[in-house]
Amino acid sequence: MIDHFLDLFASEDTISALELHLAKASGADRVTALINLAWHMRQRDWKRALVLANEVDLTIYDANLAPTELTRSKARIRLMRAEIKSLAADLDGAEAEIDLALTRFKSINDNIGCGDCHWLLAYIWQDRGHSREIEIHLSLALHQYELADEPVRIAATNARILARTAFVDIGSATEQLDRLFPDLSQFPDVVVTWIVTSRATIAALTDDPGAAIKLDLQAYQTALNCGQIRHALICAANVAEGFATLSDMHSALEWAENALALARNTQWPYSIGICLMQVGDVLRRLERYSDAKSFLLEAITQLSSMASSRGNINSLNHLGMVALDEEQFEEALQYFASIEHNIEAQRDRDQLIIMSRGQATALLRLGRIQEASAKANESIKLAIEQGSADEQIKSLRVLAELHKEADLPPPDNMVLPSASLHYLDQALKLANTVKGYLIPPDLLNQIASEYAACGDYKSAYETGVTATTARNDTRISEAQNRAIAMQVRREIDRNRAETEQQIKLTEALQNTNATLETLGLIGRKITASLDTRAVLEALHFHANELLDSWSFIIYLLNEEKTHLQVVFGYETGLTEPFPLFEIPCDHPTSLAVSCIRENREIVINSSRDRLHSRTIPGTQQATSMLFAPLKVGQRTLGVMSIQSPKENAYGERECSIFRTLCAYGAIALDNASAYTAVEDARKRALIQEQELRIAAIAFESHEGMLITDAQQKILRVNSAFSNIIGYSSEEVIGKLPSMFRSPYHDDSFYRMLMSVGDEFEAWQGEVWTQRKNQETFPLWITVTAVRSLDDKITHFIFSLVDITDRKVAEDEIRNLAFYDPLTKLPNRRLLSERLQHALATSSRSNNEGALLFIDLDNFKKLNDTRGHDIGDLLLEEVGQRLSLCLRQGDTAARLGGDEFVVLLEELSDNSRQAADLAELVAQKIQTILNRPYTLNGKTHHISPSIGVTLFKSHDVTVDDLLKQADLAMYQAKDAGRNAIRFFDPEMQKIVDTHAALEADLRQALISHQFVLHYQIQINSEQKIVGAEALLRWNHPERGTVLPGEFIHLAEDNGLILPLGDWILDSACKQLRKWAQTPETEHMSIAVNISPRQFHDTNFVDNVTAAIKRNHVDPTKLKLEITESILLKDIDTVIVKMRVLMDLGVRFSLDDFGTGYSSLAYLKRLPLEQLKIDQSFVRDIFIDANDLAIVRAIVTLGLSLGLSIIAEGVETTEQRDFLESCGCHTFQGFLFGRPMAAERLPFANEHTLH
Structure with missing residues (x-):
């Protein structure tokens, strides 16, 4: 029967017990176990929960449940599925499922079930952003739980209600929390989570962010412990917001990313969207606008099915603010307009205030003064209605700026010299009324500037003095916040360190299906007895309960250790007393003797495994047998055995449980024996x-x-x-x-x-x-x-x-934590600590240090060809040689693979001298690492590429230093390897530019910033026969970007695949347009195909799909491939080309002659055309070699039956020469530059004049 009081959420121990019970359960008992486990897995592992629910659907009608229990079970499974739907953002579907479950629960007067339905409905309305409905359903849930007299749910609901009350009435929430929940230890984790959340909210609202973070961390942990994953996400996000309040944005980002990682693991779109939004907001505050925008756009995508949700509206507001920060004012207005047109957004005043103020700012920057003024006044009105002083202050400042920038009518009752000063003064007066509000120094500076502009220098001076005081107050507050944040971080780290050992133990114990609670209870019961007979009977009872124990026997060694004596035995169905006998310890075939002699567990799961499967004279035949020694420390007491007539009765799970019983049994028997010995000694003599x-x-x-x-x-x-x-x-x-x-x-x-x-x-x-x-x-x-x-x-x-x-073991653990196990050098963790210390020391002493990043040239080749054993030996030798090059106090570390780092401390207070010393050490390392290596009797050679960077203070971080040295090392690689290079800041600029362009590239595809231009191709008769599709990127800041600047990035990061598909599809769309007009229906389009795109497994399918989707003639599509495509798996290349050629697609070999052309493969390829590269055409009359190459290409192509096209034709002389050689198709600036399709010169029957 399903438990009427099935917990809302359960601990890991409960889950383990349910798993263990499920493994043994059958019939109605199994259906109940399935429902219980599915219910408690709904947030932990919703996929597993659905699998369990599906089994319930298949077996529930065979379980012969009573009608009431059948209804309750089906309703519970439906409610579980509803919750999973809600977490997957299907709120309407979830609500419909809950209504059905609620109807069923009501039909059997199940108040617990009804309450659980309202508990979940409160979450659904929370996701929709409707406060009133949340309160209604929480009240209904509480009422149902009170009718059922279920104290845990009543406490959890009260605590959840108080978490909301705290936002509107802190005093009342505090009083009720103290009255209802004076002692947390009296409540389970599901209740503690909400109590602590309520107190965290109160701490945050009463300007105690440090306490709020600690409480949210506690709530986060208890929520995880009891499976409230959704609430754990909220708590992690609150921790991030707490750190942000303390201006510790890096910790805020860490926790926001922690929440995001947990959310991604759940695959819940709404939770992922909310966490993406928070990461984006933190990145915006860190002024990482491009990254922020990327996360916020992904948040919008995740929340697309809930466009009216608070999370989606909030994300749009954040995107608008990012656009304002980047001075993209039109874009900002678009984001704000998306909110304004959302009817549901009208319910959320907080977001409307931010939107109106953002619109006012954007409109002001765009010079649309009247519209900006209307929006600013709207934001102030909303802020007043909402009672938000902070938003009123911000909106008043926007109005002040508006009046400063434009000649607007002054406000009524203005007594100050200017309208701008009037609004700033109002903002200041309002700020002074808010308890604990730190007046922004820049507001006071603005007021001082306005006074000065009006000629009131006395007021300007006095306000400036006040601004200085405010600035000092702000700095003190920020310092206090940093101290609080540091203290909280240290407490987090300390708590994490204290639990590491416990986590390791827990992970080890989780490898068995037997739970700690069950086996621990058994162990306590067995070992509590000092009576030998009671211990033997207890062991038999628990073995019979947990395992298939048709026969149970315990043998004990006699005092002389010469015989094993059967001291206890039981066999199902045996009517005669169990035969007690002894076996000599030199018996050749006894399994019990073998178990003692070999000191090991013996498992037999089939009669075929052993000829003599009957181990006790007169007993029945056994098929599966399990023997294990009874040991205390190194002493063996005897053997315990169980037997079964079934085959394969004892798997790893059964063996694990049996080993545990043996361990407890041995301790208990030894204790009993010791106790008996003491008692006997007491009786023998006084x-x-x-x-x-x-x-x-x-x-x-x-x-x-x-x-x-x-x-x-x-x-x-x-x-x-x-x-x-x-x-x-x-x-x-x-x-x-x-x-x-x-x-x-x-x-x-x-x-x-x-x-x-x-x-x-x-x-x-x-x-x-x-x-x-x-x-x-x-x-x-x-x-x-x-x-x-x-x-x-x-x-x-x-x-x-x-x-x-x-x-x-402790030393080994320390070595594993801080040292590389292969080279025995410090690892990355220890290097980071020493480098941090070196930065601090350098800052105090004013002496420069250096970081050397060393990479072994061509190590991978040596490792692959000579074997990993040789590679490891070489790495060990490199580590030893590096150590010889260093002074005492310097550090050589291995980061992993073939990467080493050398830290040189306290070189010199003179930068030039420090650089010289660092270079001297680098040269010494270079010399010693270049010496031959004799490994396993053979000589090997390796050389290092070394990057060097200098440091002097805390102005640079550990990660920054490693990146600088790494960049310098790659510069050494680029210089031909076996070289030394110092870090150049210009390198960092190039890398940053590269990274920014890559980030923009990802956004470009989403924002449709790519376009295709077409360059016409003509024949000898001056008729346009086709065009080549050429990609252009309309970058919002840099203008038109040519492919040469970004195609390699797209190749590296994989964007070339979706980009290539878009180009193919766009070209096919253009072909379809041309096919609909008689003047252009003969036109073909050549599309460049990248090597990565061609070798993608879906390439042929993607080309075929683009052709079919756009209904174009495949003979009009020409794919231009380069020789680099042919360097990899030529047979597969030919197969792909032939499949597409059979469809009608034609192939042109682009840039022919610039690579490593091979006639052997050229004659095998199903090509239609060779393309002469523009580099040969350009110098055709300057370089005799180019002229000869062009003639050779034309002759070769014609001899193979291929057409020839030349690109880069810019003069009539070039065209005439090419035509004289036999090339009759041309492309180049002589005929037209690349341009949009609608601008191509289709006139005079496609004849170009």
Whole structure:
């Protein structure tokens, strides 16, 4: 039966328990488990939730559920699907599904289900931006939960309502939070998330951003813990906004990107859109306008199905502001107009205010004064209605600027000398009324300037003084905010570091389907018992519950370790007492003996795996068997076994659970045995009370134990102590523990250690001591004083644990974290820390340092041809050689692959001298790395390319330095390798320009900035026979950009594929237009095809689709390919060409003769035409070689039956010569420049004059 009180959200432990239960469940129980798990996976993994729901659909009618349970189950699955639809931005579809679910829940009086429907409807109306409907549905949800008397949902809903109340009534929200939720520990994570969110909102609204960030972080973590992924996204976004409030924009960007990464993982369009919008807004504040615009445009795309949503409207406002920042005022007006025409936007006053003010600013800049004035006044009116002082101030400043720029009628009741001053003064007065509002210094400066312009120099001076004070106040506030942000970041980092170990443990435990809660409970129950029989029965019970345990047996070793004794057994259906017997430990075929002897788990899943599948005389035949040793530390107690008549009964999951039971069982049996031994010892003799206590404490443990008297003379040690220290008990009894002292600690330490009992009852800590062989090693020692009934110290007990392995592991972990495992050099993380330190030191000392970026030339070739083993050996040798070149205090690090970095600190306070020293070290490195390498008996050679950059202060970041050195290294590569180059700032400008152009290129395709121009091609009769399509980019700032500047970028970043498809489609559209007119129906178009486009697997399909989509004659389409296309997989190239040729498409070989033309492939290609490159035509009468090449190309083409066309023809002499050689088709400036299709000279029956 489905749980009426199915939680809204669940913890990871609950999910794990549900998974474990589902694996065993069947029938109606499985349907219930499927519904429960699907419900709780709806936000964690909605695809898995739908798979589970589909199984419910297939099996629910076979489960024989009662009618009420059937209705409840179907309604719950429908509600789950509704939530997934809402997260996928299908709000209308989700609402329809919820209505159906709500109807079903109402029909069976399921108040919980009804409440859950209203809980989700509140989210849907939140996405639509309707506050009133949100409040209605939350109230309805609360009412339903109260009818059901479900305390967790009531608390969660109250907390969620208060999170909204905080925005309108902070005092009331605070009072109710304190009254309803005085102790967070009383509530589960689903409630804590909303309580903390409410308090975060209050902190943010009461100008405590530091507290708000911490609370939002707590809410973020609890939301993730209980599967509220949607709310976790909101909390991450709030953290980003909190950091932005503190002016820590880099942390804000980090958290905004964290939220975006989480959102992308969910694949929820609305959440992705909102997070993209926030990243775009942060980038705008960082003045990274191009990046901001890119993210905001993507946000608009994600939110396209919810054009009226607050997120979409907000994104349009941000795009408008970016356009204003970039002084693209017409573009800004377009974005604002998109909001203005949106009817739903009229509900959102905040966004309307921003829109109106943005429109006013854009219109002002465009000189449209009257329209700007109307919009500014509109924004002020809306701001007053909304009660937003900040927006009123901003709008008043726009009005002031309007009156300053244009001769507008002065406002009523104006008493100051100018209208501009009037509005600025109003803004200042309003700012002074807002508690905690920092008056912008630039507002005061504006007012001072206006006073000065009016001749009131006294007021100008006084206001200027006030501006200086305001500027100081602002700086103090910003400094305080930075300090708060730094403190919050440090707390975040500290919390993250503290949980790393726990995360590692959790990840390890998650590899098994058994949950910590289930097995932990079992372990506690088993190990809590000191009765051997109870332990055996408990092990049998849990093995039978969790596993297919048709037969269960426990063997224990006898004291002499000569026999295995069956001490407990159970077999299903066995009527006679279970046969108890023993097996000699040298038995040749016993599986239990093999398990002990080989110290391993034995798994048999088929009778074919073992000839003797019956292991106990008189018992039934078993097919699957599982044996595992019972061990405590290195001691083996015996064997536990289960058996089943089924094949393949024990997979990895079953083995994992069985191993856990064996571990708990061994500990419990050992404890029981130890307890029995102590009890027997007590019964055998009456000894002193103190010795009994010592025995109970010291020798139940398997740690090293040492017992002294009150004078610290050693009385007893156990065998574990002797194993650890190396001394036998005879060698130490009667002596003092000081015999194990090592030089690691001084006398004061040992005096402190011996003061146990005087100042404190016990002490524990790390102590380095000496073994008998004089080896120094670490122990974890606990010293406890034992007192008699009269409170006198009678003994000291020392407990010793050898932690050598742990210390080694800690060192290994540190090495893995900070050092490259291959070369043992510092890795990127440690280099970054040292470089940060070097920057700080350089700033203080005024000495310059240097960073050398070293890349091994042609290392990949060596690695691929000689093998990775040789490559690794060479990298190790390079690391060693680099270390030889450095001074003490310098750093050589490996970033990865064949990239190394050398950090030189404190070179000189003279820049020239520092550069000389850096170059000297670089030359030394170059020399030593050029020496031969003898690896595995063979000699190898390698050379370095080295980039150098100097640094002196904190003005440059670690990342910037690495980029500078990297750029310099690539300049060394470009210089022919095995070279040294220093960073040149001009290089950075080129890279930045390159990056900006690449970003613009992505936007260009979206914004339709590309056009095709056509250059006509004519024949000997001066008739136009076709045209070549040539791409042009109408850049909004740079004007027309030719392909030579951007095609290589498109090739590199993959944009050439969509761009090439657009060119093909546009050319086919033009062919269709020409085909509809008799004067141009004979025209063909030549389209250039890039190598990457040609080799794309969809190339043939894309060309075919463009032809069919536009209904054009394929014989009129000519594809121009270059020789570089032919250098890769010539057979595949020919196949593709033939497929398109069979369709009617023709091919022309462009730039023929400029590459590495091969007659062998030329005769195989299905070409129709050769094109003579313009570089040969240009110098045809200057360079005899060019003249000879042209004749050769024409002769070759004609002999192969190909037509010839020459490009770049600019003079009649060139044309006449080409025609005399046999070339009868031409293209070039002599006949026409590239131009738009509508401007081509189609006259006189296509004859060109």
